[in-house]
Amino acid sequence: MNQQQVCNGVQVTDISSASIYISASMPARGRTAVNILVEEIEKRTGIRLPVLDTPPADTRPVIAVHYLTEQGQNAPGPEGFRISTESRERFTITVEGADDRGVLYGVGKLLRLMYMTESHLQAPSSISLCETPHFPLRGHQLGYRPKTNAYDAWTPEIYSQYIRELALFGANSIEIMPPITDDDRTGPLMIYDPLFMMQHVSEVCDSMDLDVWIWYPNMGSEDNWYPASGNDEEFMKPDYLKLQLDERDEIFGSMKRVDHVFVPGGDPGALGAQDLFDFMAMQAEVLHKHHPHAQLWVSPQAFNPTDEWLNVFFENVRKEPEWLSGVVFGPWEKHSLPELRQLVPERIAIRSYPDITHSLSCQYPVPNWDTAFAMTLSRECINPRPVAQKHIHNSTKDDGIVGSLSYSEGINDDVNKFVWSGQDWNPETPVLDTLKEFARLFIGPQFEAGVSQGLLALERNFDGPIATSHQIPVTLQQWKAMEAIADEKVQNNYRFEQGLLRAYYDAYIQRRWIHEAELESKARDILAQAPSLGTLQAMELAEEMLDKKETEPVCAEYKLKCDDLADRLFEHIGAQLTVERHKAIGVIRGAFMDGIDLPLNDMAFLKDAFAIIRQLPTEQERLNALNDKIIHRTNPGIGGIYDNFALNHSISRVEHIHSWADDPGYLKTPLLRHNPAILQKALATSSTSTYTRLIKETLDRILPGLSSPPLAWVTYLNSYYSAPIKVTYTDLDPYASYVVKVMGLWGGRVRMLVNGKYADDTDVKYRGLLDEYPITPDQIPDGRLEIVWVNEESGVGPYINELWIIKQ
Structure with missing residues (x-):
């Protein structure tokens, strides 16, 4: 009699005593899938199921794994599988794969359905599935290079296991990178040669019949590196070309399997479009010498490519060179996917290259992200966004x-990978189903509901202003409740640790934001008493109040918990969450723990200003500077309006041509962007960028010698390419004159219009940064003011931080 019970609401049968039955003639890759089934069950239960090539004589449960023998209407298609259960003489689970991959994916689905705990193995009592993947391509990039936030610390064994886990959720492709990309060949955590790791991944993929892709930018060689802003003439010289082709010859020749090579048009690499195609034709010959059936792909992605570059690119695509198999839709492309499909001949395939790893300054940024999170979590935090990822995926599925x-830089996007694979397999899959399978297989059946809902809660933490979020403390309560019942194995599970860390981190940042906002309010109240207290004493008392961030910190235990979890994640999966302790390449490359205590108010700006004002010779000069430059810096005066576009009421004035749901990549819609680095002392360095130079000049206009910008300058309105930015004000006094003052920056290609008329001088290369524009009553006869920035050449749009409407 088979022992049955209910687990997580599902009727299950105990199969701890089961054996696995396969045909004696099962091919090697089928046997590999069966070995994976045996090993993954043993890891979680301690039970090693025997594998038999004849049916067992007794009535104990059986898992039968076969290749599909019949074809028909109800049979799965390529890479598909069928799973069914039967209870007669014995309880039998039958897994039938349409081909080698179908067997693997059938085994993967069975593992995701089973309930595995120490010494116990259970399976749903009734299973009837027949599945075929929706998309023929389903994969992820796992590059072994210093820039990543985890992969460079991995061993071959970790790579093997992670690739296996991706395959169990339906991935059929892994993309790797050559030894030379746009960063160093090696780093402090890379103990293996990059070429060796490429070869290892190729062999692991081949053992499971997964396609091997190489992302191969045109960057030159270790001895003669070609920068992203390089010179085409140098790259295309015969000696240099030979160097590049010889390098590729060596790499392709050393790989057991290469199915596809993807060459980005830019980011990195900067060849002219014609040179790009000429070089790819040469590269094709080298590739096919070693891998005759391998395919070549190219993308039009580049940082702000010119119309001329794009025209030449698509002219070459339309010639349909024999070696070109596909075009890749990736980050920083100007065209939407439907537009790209119209530009590319039907014969040539299009593959998506979604950025699932970044949260800002990326292809799919978190919409209207709170500045406090943008500053602290930065660009590459632990970022489960399951609902958003499903929507982004399905917005392009047709x-x-x-x-x-997918484009990935490490382990921070782990959840997103599995969600994306689930949608690639079947876009109709509810995201909660994938999260439950993720939690059940990787953490344990007892945490299926808690972890799946906890991951959704972490995504909701990003919704709306941090100051008023009721979700953040609830999310922490959920994860702390799971932490309280987790055994040592779960406590040391890196996937559990990642969710737990984010829950504590978010709560800590919220508590700090509330605390530091109050400290700043009290400090400003003190500064308002400067006429009676004296400026020096007022600034001293205000500074003491601001310093309570350090002298009277809130939730210090949360920070300690985050530090401990960060160290454990480094130990368990090589996650590099700090630069010093964990050897991350930079704060924006996953080291978000280095931002956990960044000031969340204007503390740095105020204290920097105090130091300058103290040096002024007279009390009146100090008082004037304190009032005009600090206390009333944002005051628009009576009848005026001040907007900081990081604030909800300000962003509501911006016209959004499309909703986030319709344009998650912001190709046609303005967006909020963030530049957390601006608050750090980088402005005091010798940076020669136009933006940095103009920011320095603007700070000098506030107070000579000032080097710390106000918090409002972290977040700005922007458009990636040609989308206009429109801000509308109503109910102004139609009989009054106003001055519009703008803190922002835009180049000569961007024009500013006020109620339809140009307000700027096209001869000026850069405008903005506290520039002023007069508004006369005849311009606002109905009290309505529309300010529009239009990008006339489809280049990078303006940066708009603050805007004042000052009544005269």
């Missing part, structure tokens, strides 16, 4: 693509 292979 645009004629063959599938996707």
Whole structure:
């Protein structure tokens, strides 16, 4: 009699005593899938199921794994599988794969359905599935290089296991990188040669029949590196070309398997479009010498490519060179996916290259992200966004693509990878189903509901202003409740640790934001008493109040918990959450723990200003500077309006041509962007960028010698390419004159219009940064003011931080 019970609401049968039955003639890759089934069950239960090539004589449960023998209407298609259960003489689970991959994915689905705990193995009592993947391409990039936030610390064994886990959720492709990309060949955590790791990943993929892709930018060689802003003439010289082709010859020749090579048009690399195609034709010959059936792909992605570059690119695509198999839709492309499909001949496939790893300054940024999170969590935090990822995926599912292979820089996007694979397999899959399978297989059946809902809660933490979020403390309570019942194995599970860390981190940042906002309010109240207290004493008392951030910190235990979890994640999966302790390449490359205590108010700006004002010779000069430059800096005066576009009421004035749901990549819609680095002392360095130079000049206009910008300058309105930015004000006095003052920056290609008329001088290369524009009553006869920035050449849009409407 089979022992049955209910687990997580599902009727299950105990199969701890089961054996696995396979045909004696099962091919090697089928046997590999069966070995994976045996090993993954043993890891979680301690039970090693025997594998038999004849049916067992007794009535104990059986898992039968076979290749599909019949074809028909109800049979799965390529890479598909069928799973069914039967209870007669014995309880039998039958897994039938349509091919080698179908067997693997059937085994993966069975593992995701089972309930595995120490010494116990259970399976749903009734299973009837027949599945075929929706997209033929489903994969992820796992590059072994210093820039990543974890992969460079991995061993071959970790790579093997992670690739296996991705395959169990339906991935059929892994993308790797050559030894030379746009960063160093090696780093402090890389103990293996990059070429060796490429070869290892190729062999692991081949053992499971996964496609091997190489992302291969045109960057030159270790001895003669070609920068992203390089010179085409140098790259295309015969000696240099030979160097590049010889390098590729060596790498391709050393790989057991290469199915596809993807060459980005830019980011990195900066060849002219014609040179790009000429070089790819040469590269094709080298590739096919070693891998005759390998395919070549190219993308039009580049940092702000010119119309001329794009025209030449698509002219070459339309020639349909024999070596070109596909075009890749990736970050920083100007065209939407439907537009790209119209530009590319039907014969040539299109693959998606979604950025699932970054949260800001990226292809799919978190919409209207609170500045406090943008500053502290930065660009590459632990970022489960399951609902958003499903929507982004499905917003392009009907645009004629063959599938996707995600852009990833490490382990921070782990959840997103599995969600994306689930949608690649079947876009109708509820995201909660994938999260439950993720939690059940990787953490344990007892945490299926808690972890799946906890991951959704972490995503909701990003909704709306941090100051008023009721979700953040609830999310922490959920994760702390799971932490309280977790055994040592779960406590040391890196996937559990990642969710737990984010829950504590978010709560700590919220508590700090509330605390530091109050400290700043009290400090400003003290500064308002400067006429009676004296400026020196007022500034001293205000500074003491601001310093309570350090002398009277809130929730210090949360920070200690985050530090401990960060160290454990480094130990368990190589996650590099700090630069010093964990050897991350930079704060924006995953080291968000280095931002955990960044000031969340204007503390740095105020204290910097105090130091300058103290040096002024007279009390009146100090008082004037304190009032005009600090206390009333944002005051628009009676009848005026001040907008900081990081604030909800300000962003509501911005016209959004499309909703986030319709344009998650912001190709046609303005967005909020963030530049957390601006608050750090980088402005005091010798940076020669136009933006940094103009920021320095503007700070000098506030107070000579000032080097710390106000918090409002971290977040700005922007458009990636040609989308206009429109801000509308109503109910102004139609009989009054006003001055519009703008803190922002835009180049000569961007024009500013006020109620339809140009307000700027096209001869000026850069405008903005506290520039002023007069508004006369005849311009606002109905009290309505529309300010529009239009990008006339489809380049990078303006940066708009603050805006004042000052009544005269």
